Amino acid sequence: QSVLTQPPSASGTPGQRVTISCSGSSSNIGSYTVSWYQQAPGTAPKVLIYTNNQRPSGVPDRFSGSKSGTSASLAISGLQSEDEADYYCAVWDNSLNDVVFGGGTKLTVL
């Protein structure tokens, strides 16, 4: 059971906008910056968002991140079939002295 709560699944049709939430607490999201990762089947995770809302070079601007209080969100606009993957949020937790990951959200493109 992760200290970061993500919905286990999400879905959308091509072109739609979907949002994945990540709920935490004052010891993690409320105090530190959040990262988001995409993991396609059989591959290593890839960073999509760091420092709450920054995109590494090469990540399309269809992906955006935000944080408010003790929750964070990843939004994907203009959904494409290749976006079908697992998505994880991550952040430092000062009560656990640990980098914690959310349980992951499986995104299905219908």
Added chain:
Amino acid sequence: QLQLQESGPGLVKPSETLSLTCTVSGGSFISNNYCWGWIRQSPGKGLEWVGTICYRGDTYYNPSLKSRLTMSVDTSKNQFSLKLSSVTAADTAIYYCTRVNIVVVPSSNFDYWGQGTLVAVSS
């Protein structure tokens, strides 16, 4: 382009020590902006941070693994390593080596990943 490659045994017996090495190529190993880390993923499960080591040797470990974990770095070979002792079946996982971007600390920004190596703990 920075590349990370894990190496080590794919099968370890229960109670023995799991040892993995990550070789970094195509970029700077010594930097005040980056450290090096391990993350694991049990089959069909989520991601778990194992630990982080910086080039000077300072280490940060997952508290749940700290008593069994040792990480080291060899700057002459651009390598860092992990040793996890007294393993059980619960340590069976894909182990990924990563670069940790520490421009903002504490960091959860693992910006480069190896392809991962599956380590099974079984007799």
